Amino acid sequence: MNVLIVDDDPLVRQSLKLLLDKENDLHVIALAANGKEALRHCEKKVPDAILMDIRMPVMDGIECTKRIKEEWPHVYVMMLTTFKDEKNIRRALQVGASGYLLKSSDAENMATQLRALHSGGSVLDKSVLNQLLHFDKHAHLQELTDREKQIVSCVGEGLSNKEIADKLYLSTGTVRNTLSVILEKLELRDRTQLAIYYWKRE
Structure with a gap:
């Protein structure tokens, strides 16, 4: 699985790359510091999955995810953030993110979570689930x-x-x-x- 890492913090980018490079079936094809860079990388080589920070300069992760899903709907995007606010969670899911994890999540599970996305599952940090979407009461x-x-x-x-x-x-x-x-x-x-x-x- 080819993975693109998008985060404005160079230490986060490198640490995630080091982690994923240990997995035989995962290949980090590029690193990007913002959404605009991520789009340029996708135009050169479309990844299977993207680890996407939400808050970044130039172009944030939500706008980037929206554009990626419009152009390459088969690409899986897992949002990474330190923020648990409902607004960003809603927006990320609405534009097509397939997963949402806090950066404080256990890093050792990152590879497993990417595989879950790639196999059609969803990855949702349980600590943020109570912040998420409210549904109609008549649906039981x-x-x-x-x-x-x-x-x-x-x-x-x-x-x-x-x-x-x-x-x-x-x-x-x-x-x-x-x-x-x-x-x-x-x-x-x-x-x-x-x-x-x-x-x-x-």
Whole structure:
């Protein structure tokens, strides 16, 4: 997996690079100090995943993520920040970020979290979940079947469709179709919002 690291702090960039370079399946293809530099790197070689700081000069991580998802929608973006304010969390998810972690998160898990994104899962720091999106009160888990509730639980754990299929002895197609039904029932946009919904009701 090719990874781009975007952070205005050179020490953070280098420490993340040193960490990820230890993993055989992860390759840091470039480092960027702001969103504008990140876009230039993407034009040269599109990464599979991006570790993206939120607050940066020239172009912040939210604007950069928005542009990246418009141009390269298949790229996974995991936001990194020291801020837990609801506004930035909302904005990051709304523009297409697939994950959100605090910089104080356990660095040893960074590689695992990137793999989770790449396999279709979502990465959400549980310490910030209570800051996240509020959903309509009429949307209840009780409206779901037992099988649908099992799949919601798996999504909440960050499992990919394949991992859910293996765990529940289903085909990936069945999981994918059932997820579509669940999102429609709960009036949610994607699996990231579904994971947030699940944890807010725990």
